[in-house]
Amino acid sequence: MVNAHLVEGDAGCVLVDAGLPGSAHRVGRALEALGRTWKDLELIVITHAHVDHAGDAAELRKRSGAPIVAHAAEREHLAGLAPMTYCPTGWFGRLFVKTPAIHERYLRVDPDILLSDGETLDLSRFGVRGAVRHTPGHTKGSISVELDSREALVGDLLASGVLLGGIVRAGHAIRPPFEEAPATAGAELERMVDAGIQTFHLGHGGPLNAREVLRHARVLRHLRPGAPIPQRFSPEAARAR
Ligand SMILES: [Zn+2]
Ligand SMILES: [Zn+2]
Known part of the structure; x- marks a missing residue:
């Protein structure tokens, strides 16, 4: 239910997100499948400081020697100097935030x-054609990778499927369990669609096409920060059934 993406460029690989603690061996296997080694990993992009995206960053840097890039606003969370913030978007997020x-x-x-x-x-100096950009909304310091191939890797700027984004309804955009500023996330997604991004790869679920992302972005634009959105899967609805 947690995605990390390995982007293979002409002159190296860039990893987008580091997965949960203990998942470095999976990245090793993905490199191997491409006929690559840890030496080919040129950069580790951490889209934000939530544990499912930054969990194994330290270990991955140790194995590969690749530098880590993140936004300055996430630094104190990554460095353990301040607890990470969670703004639940619905019942799942509220429940989830209580779990260890x-x-x-x-x-x-x-x-x-x-x-x-x-x-x-x-990213050209790391062997990949594209750029890392600041795309706030999920958290203040969320960043995304936009590739020249018109694909973007956006972390938790949006999600798809149900709950944490499984295989059910993977083509349907939803808000992630946590989101600090929905209107800002919506504006960033609209900007990317306007810039010509056609495929969006997500931290949970996905990928999504531009049309579905635009539909979701327009819903977000009209939400207040922290406002819940009607859920298709809620305990109340399940009980009513
Ligand atoms: Zn997150
Ligand atoms: Zn996540």
Whole structure:
């Protein structure tokens, strides 16, 4: 239910997100399947500091020697200096935030490259054609990778499927369990669709096409921060059935 993406470029690989603690061996297997080794990993992008995206970052840097890039606003969370924030979007998020899994400790990391607001990192020097951009909304310091191939890897800027995004309704966009600023997330998604992104790869579920992302973005634009959205799967609805 948790995605990390390995982008293979002409001159190297870029990893987008580091998975839960203990998942580095999966990245090793993915590199092997491409006929690559840890040396080919040029950069580790952490889209935000939630444990399912940053959990094994320290171990992955140790194995590959690749630098880690994150946004400056996530730094104190990654470094363990401040607890991560969670703004639930519905019953699942409210329930989830009470489980120990989400507060699971991971090896704290200090990123090698910190992006500031509005700053872009060109990926060509890491062997991939594209850029890392600041895309706030899910958290203040969320970042995304936009590739020249018109694909984007957006972390938790949106999700798909049910709950944490499984195989059911994977083509249907939903809000992730947590989201700090829905209107901001919506604006970022609209900007990416306008810029020509056709396929969106997500931290949970996906991929989604531009048309579905635009439909979702327009819903988000009209929500207040922290406002719940009617859920298709809620305990109340299940009981009523
Ligand atoms: Zn998240
Ligand atoms: Zn996530």
